[in-house]
Amino acid sequence: xxxxKALLEKPWLADSRPAEVIHSGGAARMATxxxxxxxxxxxxxxxxxxxxxxYFGRMSMPDWTPLxxxxxxxxxxxxxxxxxxAMQWAATSAHRERMAGVRAGLLTGGVxxxxxxxxxxxxxxxxxxxxxxxxxxxxxxxFYVITALHGLHITGGLVVxxxxxxxxxxxxxxxxxxRAARLCAIYWHFLxxxxxxLFALMLADNSGAIQIMEYFxxxxxxxxxxxxxxx
Amino acid sequence: xxxxxxxxEDHEDQVLHDxxxxxxKYIWSQDHKVIAIQYSVIxxxxxxxxxxxxxxxxxxxxxxxxxxFITPESYTQYYTMHGMIMVIYLLTALFLGGFGNYLIPxxxxxxDMVFPxxxxxxxxxxxxxxxxxxxxxFVPGGPxxxxxxxxxxxxxxPGTAGYDYGIILMLVSLVVFIVAFTMGGLNYVTTVLQAxxxxxxxxRMPLTxxxxxxxxxxxxxxxxxxxxxxxxxxLDRVLGTSFFMPDIVSxxxxxAYQGGSPLLFQHLFWFFGHPEVYIVALPAFGIVSDLISVHxxxxxxxxxxxxxxxxxxxxxxxxxxxxxxxxxxxxxxxxYFFAVTTLVIAVPTAIKVYNWVLTLWRGDIHLTVPMxxxxxxxxxxxxxxxxxxxxxxxxxxxxxxxxxxVVAHFHMVxxxxxxxxxxxxxxxxxxxxxxxxxxxxxxxxxFWITFLGTYAIYFPMHYLGFVxxxxxxxxxxxxxxxxESAYDLNRAITIAALVVGAAQFxxxxxxxxxxxYGRAAGPNPWRATSLEWQTPQTPPVHGNWGPKxxxxxxxxxxxxxxxxxxxxxxxxxxxxxxxxGGAAEVGP
Numbered sequence: 001x002x003x004x005k006a007l008l009e010k011p012w013l014a015d016s017r018p019a020e021v022i023h024s025g026g027a028a029r030m031a032t033x034x035x036x037x038x039x040x041x042x043x044x045x046x047x048x049x050x051x052x053x054x055y056f057g058r059m060s061m062p063d064w065t066p067l068x069x070x071x072x073x074x075x076x077x078x079x080x081x082x083x084x085x086a087m088q089w090a091a092t093s094a095h096r097e098r099m100a101g102v103r104a105g106l107l108t109g110g111v112x113x114x115x116x117x118x119x120x121x122x123x124x125x126x127x128x129x130x131x132x133x134x135x136x137x138x139x140x141x142x143f144y145v146i147t148a149l150h151g152l153h154i155t156g157g158l159v160v161x162x163x164x165x166x167x168x169x170x171x172x173x174x175x176x177x178x179r180a181a182r183l184c185a186i187y188w189h190f191l192x193x194x195x196x197x198l199f200a201l202m203l204a205d206n207s208g209a210i211q212i213m214e215y216f217x218x219x220x221x222x223x224x225x226x227x228x229x230x231x
Numbered sequence: 232x233x234x235x236x237x238x239x240e241d242h243e244d245q246v247l248h249d250x251x252x253x254x255x256k257y258i259w260s261q262d263h264k265v266i267a268i269q270y271s272v273i274x275x276x277x278x279x280x281x282x283x284x285x286x287x288x289x290x291x292x293x294x295x296x297x298x299x300f301i302t303p304e305s306y307t308q309y310y311t312m313h314g315m316i317m318v319i320y321l322l323t324a325l326f327l328g329g330f331g332n333y334l335i336p337x338x339x340x341x342x343d344m345v346f347p348x349x350x351x352x353x354x355x356x357x358x359x360x361x362x363x364x365x366x367x368x369f370v371p372g373g374p375x376x377x378x379x380x381x382x383x384x385x386x387x388x389p390g391t392a393g394y395d396y397g398i399i400l401m402l403v404s405l406v407v408f409i410v411a412f413t414m415g416g417l418n419y420v421t422t423v424l425q426a427x428x429x430x431x432x433x434x435r436m437p438l439t440x441x442x443x444x445x446x447x448x449x450x451x452x453x454x455x456x457x458x459x460x461x462x463x464x465x466l467d468r469v470l471g472t473s474f475f476m477p478d479i480v481s482x483x484x485x486x487a488y489q490g491g492s493p494l495l496f497q498h499l500f501w502f503f504g505h506p507e508v509y510i511v512a513l514p515a516f517g518i519v520s521d522l523i524s525v526h527x528x529x530x531x532x533x534x535x536x537x538x539x540x541x542x543x544x545x546x547x548x549x550x551x552x553x554x555x556x557x558x559x560x561x562x563x564x565x566x567y568f569f570a571v572t573t574l575v576i577a578v579p580t581a582i583k584v585y586n587w588v589l590t591l592w593r594g595d596i597h598l599t600v601p602m603x604x605x606x607x608x609x610x611x612x613x614x615x616x617x618x619x620x621x622x623x624x625x626x627x628x629x630x631x632x633x634x635x636x637v638v639a640h641f642h643m644v645x646x647x648x649x650x651x652x653x654x655x656x657x658x659x660x661x662x663x664x665x666x667x668x669x670x671x672x673x674x675x676x677x678f679w680i681t682f683l684g685t686y687a688i689y690f691p692m693h694y695l696g697f698v699x700x701x702x703x704x705x706x707x708x709x710x711x712x713x714x715e716s717a718y719d720l721n722r723a724i725t726i727a728a729l730v731v732g733a734a735q736f737x738x739x740x741x742x743x744x745x746x747x748y749g750r751a752a753g754p755n756p757w758r759a760t761s762l763e764w765q766t767p768q769t770p771p772v773h774g775n776w777g778p779k780x781x782x783x784x785x786x787x788x789x790x791x792x793x794x795x796x797x798x799x800x801x802x803x804x805x806x807x808x809x810x811x812g813g814a815a816e817v818g819p
Contacts, residue, residue, distance in 0.1 A: 006432065006433045006434060007433075007434070007535070007539065007542070008535075009432060009433075009434040009535075010434075010535070011432070011434040011435045011534065011785075012530065012534065012786055012788070014785070015806075016806060019429045019430030019782045019783060019784055020430070022430050022432060023427060023429060023430055023431055023435075023783075024429065025340075025427060025428045025429035025430070025431065025780070031425060032345045032421060032425040032426070035421050035424055035425055036421045039417055039420055039421060039451070040413075040417055042451070042452070043413055043416075043417075043451045043452070043455060046451075046452045046455045046456075047455035047458060047459065050455055050456050050459045050499065050502070051459050054459060054460075054463065054474070054495060054499060057492060057498070058474060058491070058495060061490050061491070061492055062490065063473075063489055063490030064490075133470075134466065134470050134471075134472045135470060135471045135472055135473070135487070138473055138474065138490065141466065141470075141473070141474060145463065145466065149462075
């Protein structure tokens with residue numbers, strides 16, 4: 001459906017084509033589920049974008065000290081990438097109707113995702129041991145909020161994955177797994193991209209983002225200063 | 232995956248699990264109609280609490296010092312809870328959870344929402360959020376008195392009522408509400424996109440559906456801002472982080488907070504808060520368009536403009552949020568930008584008002600109760616909208632911002648106007664929901680008391696605002712610039728508020744009485760064209776349509792078509808059944 005074309009329709013004029021031609025109705029279940037998923041991903045995107053904008057806003061306050069990221073986060077990122085690959089493997093196997101591949105892909109993807117969550121908790125513990133609780137500095141507070149919210153979304157994905165895996169083990173029907181495996185893979189890739197964005201965001205302040213922000217805010221205040229005198 | 236790969240199974244009609252027991256039919260129900268009624272009952276129940284709170288506020292303002300139990304602290308708690316309940320738990324839940332749930336599948340010709348189980352979860356999680364909110368009335372210290380905007384630092388500092396538990400419960404309740412709303416919202420949007428019946432293009436949908444659809448998208452994108460702000464404020468309160476909390480001295484003691492930005496919260500809050508205005512207003516626009524068209528027996532004037540205006544208003548509502556922050560201290564150039572975008576919204580909004588009036592013009596106007604409410608909405612919305620143009624300008628807003636002028640504007644445009652549509656909508660669709668008409672005499676009494684009464688309440692408040700009476704104040708003792716007449720006016724407003732509030736119990740009585748003794752309605756008492764009036768049973772049963780889904784052959788506004796037998800042609804009547812003189816054929 002082309003939204004612009006749809007908005008230009010003139011519904012008050014009679015249209016003698018058969019109703020099925022005008023709008024076929026009865027969308028496929030797959031299309032419905034996929035629309036629902038993409039819509040949900042749009043909501044999650046809005047959530048993390050707003051969190052990021054709050055991060056930038058808080059970063060420009062004077063008391064910000066950059067976070068020393070635990071190095072284990074690089075390992076965790078690797079785990080999440082592998083997990084995403086495994087889910088893709090499951091989706092592709094379902095597409096080619098290879099049940100063994102579906103099961104192996106779902107299992108590996110799930111185990112790697114659980115490992116990712118466990119290692120995120122290890123990263124938290126490392127920071128705790130250094131004495132960096134949420135109150136230590138806003139950068140740490142953001143780190144905990146960001147990783148917790150991301151982890152929560154992974155956990156939600158694992159619940160759905162569990163249901164899909166249950167289905168995969170009980171029925172030997174690769175065709176019926178297509179939908180579930182495909183949707184799981186989309187969700188996994190999405191959360192990988194979100195994680196990459198968030199990780200980059202958290203790394204940014206060590207590598208000059210603060211200076212860039214300061215430059216822009218000084219530029220902005222210079223621009224506005226002349227005007228301010230008018231008011 | 233391409234469509235060619237979709238299996239046969241995918242093409243099956245949606246599987247409906249017919250409920251077998253009382254519990255699955257009326258309590259753990261996945262039927263959108265039952266869920267809609269559950270949403271509405273919960274929302275109206277908590278709304279009655281907010282109504283009583285407004286009475287208590289008015290008693291203090293009208294007769295200061297007469298009621299010992301109203302203290303300055305409890306007064307702040309009343310207006311906080313009144314505002315939050317009315318905006319979020321009543322209006323948002325009722326328009327989208329109530330009307331949205333009931334009308335979307337029926338009006339687009341679907342058997343149910345596309346994800347019925349998630350829909351059921353949505354209403355129960357909503358109930359949970361309401362229970363958390365209500366529990367804050369019973370904890371030590373009571374509910375929060377931070378004001379419904381919950382601005383830090385004051386909202387989470389000792390000295391604000393409800394510091395101990397109230398604010399925590401409020402924030403948790405909001406987060407839970409957002410989860411519930413998201414589950415419902417995914418359903419509403421996906422159902423509109425994917426479950427329309429044959430022949431039902433987007434532009435053949437009634438404006439009610441367009442408006443609820445757009446409002447839900449706004450909600451899905453705006454509520455995450457409240458979620459983020461709420462979670463961070465909760466952490467500031469519970470863990471002592473400093474997202475929003477600056478270095479601060481409280482009661483002579485420097486607190487551990489440092490360096491946070493209260494303005495950051497305001498940006499997040501209003502990035503949600505302004506779209507929220509339209510989350511409530513757009514469904515009202517949509518419903519009122521349909522009420523006017525049906526009861527004036529005339530097609531809606533400028534259908535396409537109406538749809539475009541809904542979409543444009545929705546988009547613009549995301550770039551005006553800082554007009555709520557003119558007095559928070561901002562660069563004048565930002566104020567200029569937000570004043571411009573705010574005033575630009577008046578254009579599509581005015582188009583809608585003109586089109587409603589032009590629909591009425593030379594229409595066959597039936598002054599039924601729903602129509603009375605619809606016309607009252609137009610009047611009220613124009614009044615509230617015009618004062619919005621005042622407040623959208625920085626130089627006018629700054630002196631008026633903390634006065635009753637804002638209370639008057641806000642209640643006219645976002646309180647009274649949408650609630651009039653809620654009533655109009657209930658009088659209009661109650662016959663479909665129950666099979667019985669609401670009592671007309673009680674309905675007219677309810678209308679006139681509510682309509683005239685709300686003007687008696689809010690019109691004088693504009694004047695109070697101009698003379699500088701500050702809002703949020705428990706009493707005006709020692710404020711010598713306030714003339715004696717303002718006190719008299721406050722007493723009169725209070726009496727009007729008590730009467731208007733009491734009239735709502737008349738409405739509730741009507742809902743209950745008519746359920747048992749109302750006149751039988753028949754399937755289509757208003758002789759309307761849209762699909763919900765064409766169901767085989769009234770009230771519609773589970774699955775809505777019997778064995779075959781309806782097929783749509785025309786738009787929803789074929790009223791008074793020249794040459795047709797009746798003055799309305801339902802959407803599912805085929806083209807060839809209409810004699811000559813119908814609308815012209817498309818194209819060459």
